[in-house]
Amino acid sequence: MTVDEVNAFLARDFPGTSNNCAEVGPGWAVARIDTSEIGLRPGGIISGPTVFGVCDGALYYACFTVLGIEPMALTSELSIRFLRPARGTELRARADLQSVGRRSLVGNVVSWTDDIERPVAVAQGTYVRPPTPG
């Protein structure tokens, strides 16, 4: 699966989203949001839900590397820790799968803006596979 394939899917299923895929590899992915495309809070702070969204997106794309592009993979639960106010020209998150089970996939996520050494958030969450017909 390639970055272009993920982004073609996003353009079709999530029209108008500013969240796209920047990198993928086996069991991991990087999501990216261009902060010029989204509303910022006074002081140029990127909102918490936007940071949640880039983390959730990265985990979704990481699941694709195992499941194929699977629109019906759904977030079951996610816990997120905000480490510092997020400011910068772009927002990224990298997700790494930690467990791939029959029913669910669990991954770790880290998000940063311009300095990867200073993450803005860390998350862990679960995606469930769609039920198999039968």
Place this chain on the structure above:
Amino acid sequence: MTVDEVNAFLARDFPGTSNNCAEVGPGWAVARIDTSEIGLRPGGIISGPTVFGVCDGALYYACFTVLGIEPMALTSELSIRFLRPARGTELRARADLQSVGRRSLVGNVVSWTDDIERPVAVAQGTYVRPPTPG
């Protein structure tokens, strides 16, 4: 503190947000998003980050009932469970504070669309008070 005061603050500090305050009381608040104002996924599904946003907003407004309107109250961490796909004409979340400490406030949140008996997500999270100057 009134609903109108919260919404006047949001209009000033979060221009263009579709997330507003619908109800407040001592230690609790209801946030609301009009889903006609946001992008939906195919099938009319409200995205996970949008559901996160309404939960986070409700907890923010609930903190205001203790702290006053405090822009610098920040989400420290939040864990969210998605219970079913979110479809409907509006999205709401109610937050109830469970603990008010010197440094942080913890609350429970439940989110629903048209049927309050069928919640779309449940969350729990922590807001930190801004540091007091000294």
Place this chain on the structure above:
Amino acid sequence: MTVDEVNAFLARDFPGTSNNCAEVGPGWAVARIDTSEIGLRPGGIISGPTVFGVCDGALYYACFTVLGIEPMALTSELSIRFLRPARGTELRARADLQSVGRRSLVGNVVSWTDDIERPVAVAQGTYVRPPTPG
């Protein structure tokens, strides 16, 4: 279902546990640990895993009020916030179910020692029902 029924089950399936059921009602339960039966840290502090255990137990017993006594109900995930050091002669937790779905049950938990007004931890978690044979 009565408190005595839950405790008879615990004596059989969890021999030697110091975690028992103190109260139950529809959709909720209170778990209790006698701190004289467990090891404490210097300063008389109850350990984090013990506090986790009383919260997890309360949620288990709350699920029993819906499922019946179901040994194979399993914790799927739980997030816990520790609010202050836990000291006292007994440790309690109350769980309230927030959502009862076909596959899983989600509940809120609060834990305290001698002063219910000063909780030592707050949690939220998910139990999964056992798969139905068929």
Place this chain on the structure above:
Amino acid sequence: MTVDEVNAFLARDFPGTSNNCAEVGPGWAVARIDTSEIGLRPGGIISGPTVFGVCDGALYYACFTVLGIEPMALTSELSIRFLRPARGTELRARADLQSVGRRSLVGNVVSWTDDIERPVAVAQGTYVRPPTPG
């Protein structure tokens, strides 16, 4: 800091604990519980609070690699996902710090029994540094 130093501290501050340190390195640690020393459920299943305890211990020891042996480092919050029933002769968890801030440290944890390829739980959590006197 060495494994022996951590275990000498545990013997002193947590007398009787079955949770000890098996490995440490910069920003990471492995905790270990000998399951012959703890009560098991029917079927030989290790309880959820025990799995929580080994994860929490691993994160505590990982913090020591940054803070030194600091008894007053406290778990602020932890979210844990249980992936499969835990059975085996020993239980281990490895924690890796993801973020080291002025006030708190965040890390990822994975726990397994006899087969490291089949983790029994994955967690993420926050420890807070003790306040500095001043």
